[in-house]
Amino acid sequence: MAAFEIRDLHKIYGRDVHANDGLDFAIEAGEVFGILGPNGAGKSTLVQQMVGLSVPTSGEIRLHGERVRAHDRRVRQAVGYLAQRPLALFDLRVREAVVATGRLRGLGRSAAEREAKELLDEIGLLDRQDRLVGNLSGGEHRLVGIATALVGSPPILILDEPTNELDPVARRRVWDMLMRRREAGTTIILVTHNVLEAERVVGRVAIMARGRISAIGTPGDLKERLNAKVRLEIALREDGPDVGEWLAGARQIGERRFSLTLDRPRLGEALQHLAGPAVSAQIDDLRIVSPSLEDVYLAYHDTEGHSDAH
Numbered sequence: 001m002a003a004f005e006i007r008d009l010h011k012i013y014g015r016d017v018h019a020n021d022g023l024d025f026a027i028e029a030g031e032v033f034g035i036l037g038p039n040g041a042g043k044s045t046l047v048q049q050m051v052g053l054s055v056p057t058s059g060e061i062r063l064h065g066e067r068v069r070a071h072d073r074r075v076r077q078a079v080g081y082l083a084q085r086p087l088a089l090f091d092l093r094v095r096e097a098v099v100a101t102g103r104l105r106g107l108g109r110s111a112a113e114r115e116a117k118e119l120l121d122e123i124g125l126l127d128r129q130d131r132l133v134g135n136l137s138g139g140e141h142r143l144v145g146i147a148t149a150l151v152g153s154p155p156i157l158i159l160d161e162p163t164n165e166l167d168p169v170a171r172r173r174v175w176d177m178l179m180r181r182r183e184a185g186t187t188i189i190l191v192t193h194n195v196l197e198a199e200r201v202v203g204r205v206a207i208m209a210r211g212r213i214s215a216i217g218t219p220g221d222l223k224e225r226l227n228a229k230v231r232l233e234i235a236l237r238e239d240g241p242d243v244g245e246w247l248a249g250a251r252q253i254g255e256r257r258f259s260l261t262l263d264r265p266r267l268g269e270a271l272q273h274l275a276g277p278a279v280s281a282q283i284d285d286l287r288i289v290s291p292s293l294e295d296v297y298l299a300y301h302d303t304e305g306h307s308d309a310h
Contacts, residue, residue, distance in 0.1 A: 001065055002026040003156050003187040004050060009059035011045050011211075019045040021211035023059070029155075032188045034198040036297055037208035043191045044084050046208075047158050051081045063156075077105050080149035084160040084191075089144065090134030094125055097133055098147045105152030112151070119147045124173055138165040146174055150181070157181065160191040175201070199293040207297055215296065222296040230267050231295060232260045234274075235285035256284075261295065 004027040011020040019042045027033045037043050048054040050061055052072040061068045068075060089097040095116050102112030120126045123143050128136065133144055142165050149157055157178070163171045179201070182188055192198055198205065199219055206216040215222055236256040250258035262270055267288070274280060 001029065002062075003029045003031075003064065004189075005062040005065075006046075006050075007060050007062070009046070009049070009061065010057045011042075011049060011054070012057045018211045020049070020056075023213055025206060025213060025216055027187065027189060029187050030185050031203045032182055032190065032201055034202035034205035035189065035191045035208060036193065036195060036198055036205055038193055041208040042211040043208055044160055045211075047081070047160055047189070047191055051075050051079055051158060077152075078154055079156045079158055080152070080154040082145045082149040082157075082159045082162055084164075089148070090132070092133055093130050094120065094133055094136070094144055095129040097144055098151050101148040102151040105154065107152050115151055116147070119150055122173075122177055123147050124170065139167060139170060142166060143170060143174070146177075150177070153181075153186075155185075156187040156189070158189045158191065161194075162190070162192075163194070163197065195292075195294040195297045205293070219293045219296075223290075223293065225296070229261055229295070229299075230264050231289040231292075232262065232270065232274075233285075233287045233289055234258045234260065234283060236282050237284045 006023050006025055009020050009023040010018065012018055021042075023046065035043050035046065045054065049056050050063075050068065052068050052070055052075045055070050063072075063075060063078060066074070092100065095113075098116035098119060099109075099112045102115055103109070107115065117126065117129075120129050123146060125140065125143055125147065128140065133141060136144065142162075146159070146162060149159065159178075162178075163174060166174065178188060188201075190198055190202060202219065204216070204218050205222065207214045207222075215225075233253070234250070234257070236258070250260040253259045260270070274283065274286065
């Protein structure tokens, strides 16, 4: 049985703002599923309906085969949800926030206390357990939110931008924790615009733009659709002249670094042009790169962004 089923889901604000526009897909139990898209794509609106914080305009969402209702108690017990915006925990101490959430998920007092201590130790916040959440840094506050999502070992985790504001050490610790839960069979739904991070962990991914799903499948399947294209990454010499017309269609990805996506048949022509004396003198490094999930994301995002259809 699927963990979640989303059927012809519409969420309309005002007279004609389609935050979600006919979404239809399922998330299987035990998988790591990514929902990718830029800000404003409708990702957070979708997950707020999945956890019963918002009601669809039409269509339905089913959790383990049963329709999700507003403020559904089943969701609170089965789903650990980390919202993109800060949780309303500022007036609680760190340990109290985790214990209170565990109690809401059905843990007894002693079990909630014990699990809170274990989680805070695992996530690196045990020495801050008596501090008010509101007095923590942004990254530490994010870690508290992750601990509250994990307490009680819910079978499903929905994590909206889970590693925002985290330093590399904390980010690695969080992913280690999540991968241990995945190995134990937890369904993990990752909502993000961090494509590079998502590509390392997701089994399937849905790419959203303008309230719709542009593409859905495994990263390998989606990249296969772009096999007709190839990407050149070009670094220019620091002492070289300014970028000329030959890079007019490229996307800048760093200081004097550019990415140029081409149809494969044009690759030979491009390389021949880049090898010419006037151009090659400007190039410090050149790489030919197979399509990545980021390329898929950008391809579908660009397509939706230039579409007049809604």
